[in-house]
Amino acid sequence: MKPTTVHADTQDQSQPVFALAHLLGFDLMPRIRNWKGLTFYRPSKTTEYVHIDALFGEAGKSVIDWHLIESQFRHLMKMAVSVREGAISSSTLLKRLRSGSKKNATYAAFREVGRVIRTVQLLRYLCDPALRRRVTAATNKTEAFNGFSQWIGFGNRGVIADNDPVEQEKAMKFNALLTNAVIFHNALDIAEIVRQLLEEGWTIEPEDLAHISPYLTEHINRFGEYSTHELGIQPEAYDPKLDVDFTQLRDQDLTAAGLRQAA
Template sequence: MHADTQGQSYPVFALAHLLGFDLMPRIRNWKDSVFYRPSKQAEYEHIDALFGEPGKNVINWDLIESQFRHLMRVAVSVREGAISSSALLKRLRSGSKKNATCTAFREVGRVIRTVQLLRDLSDAPLRRRVTAATNKVESFNRFSRWIGFGNRGVIADNDPVEQEKAMKFNALLTNAVIFHNALDIAEIVRQLLEKGWTIEPEDLAHISPYLTEHINRFGEYSTHELGIQPEAYDPKLDVDFTPLREQDPTAAGFGQAA
């Protein structure tokens, strides 16, 4: 499971791990990353400087063990739909440090995040794979925002049901356009193959279905009538106003108010 830099908080790492997901976000600002030691005595010959001062940034395993049942109960609740993951993460982010379960979630997240940071440092192909996957997600999100141009993409309705409808309709329309683009690309490739061109898989890998240049979001309007010369304006009306002048203004309803 991939995410951008904003998706690598400690609670997110903890919840993903408890639900059985391997969270591999793209990580920026490495200089601000904190590595946690498994114990105060743990020292590393070549990378000890990453963990800060000796004896600092140590994982509290006792807390994790004491709260393990609560952690698993929360994870099962999310998996079974008793509580949404977004609501849980919001509660964990704003949770008090005196709450043992919230603190244990952050502690588990520190463990998993430290492991992921070490994996990223030691595995260059993994970093490239994560970057490529994250770029695809960001491209899809940009394309989705481009499709949902109405009201600049802002969902103004406060009703959660209507908000969910807007998001699902936007996702449906986005995927429909992507599918249409994929069909067009496939047809063009077939035409090139029929003409004798050689198309390699590496060539197709550089083609994105998030194409927008050929899409008119605002529709088409007929303008052929713009060239028709209108008739000259005649200010005179062929109407006899004499009967109106002979009427009593008061009776006609045009008199002054008393």
């Protein structure tokens, strides 16, 4: 996948992560708590702002070190290319950079780039109400998925007791697989109900479907129902099509995006 924007919660953002996201070509748009603890960085010691200078703290402090970024630029790009080409994972790279970070010039440069990007993103977040709504909505969807996944992985109260990293990864991936299977099952049920309503003469608008979540639990028996005679039954091919015009929602999104770009 080649996302243009990645949403996350507070714990999934840091200055090096902002830098890596920027170097990989996408926007990191997290929902951040505790804004009072964040620092806005000035581009130079002499830079002052008429209306928002108080955000940047005391004049002459919290200034970006552009010389450090320039001196480490080749290393920054080399690491970004390594991640993009799959030579190293992003998590492994960040762990390596953190080790001995006080003496690691490349880590310091990553952090410096992250300070630039996060300051810009925070300013965008402050001045754009539509962006704030979008970040909140996207993060709520992520949290809803995580909650649904935890509901599915109820065994042992959701605790992974095995100390083996391989077994831990298996448990997480199997839980994700089962979660997506149940979501797919819910989506098929929702589509079938929508078809029945359309046949009965109901008008279904795309905005109505946009408010329906596939994270439904009331009808799911987590302990399962096992019937061996059904093992050989071949399921019918599912029909992914609905007689609903979704171009309205797409056109609205494109119009909103165009207005943001024009602004």
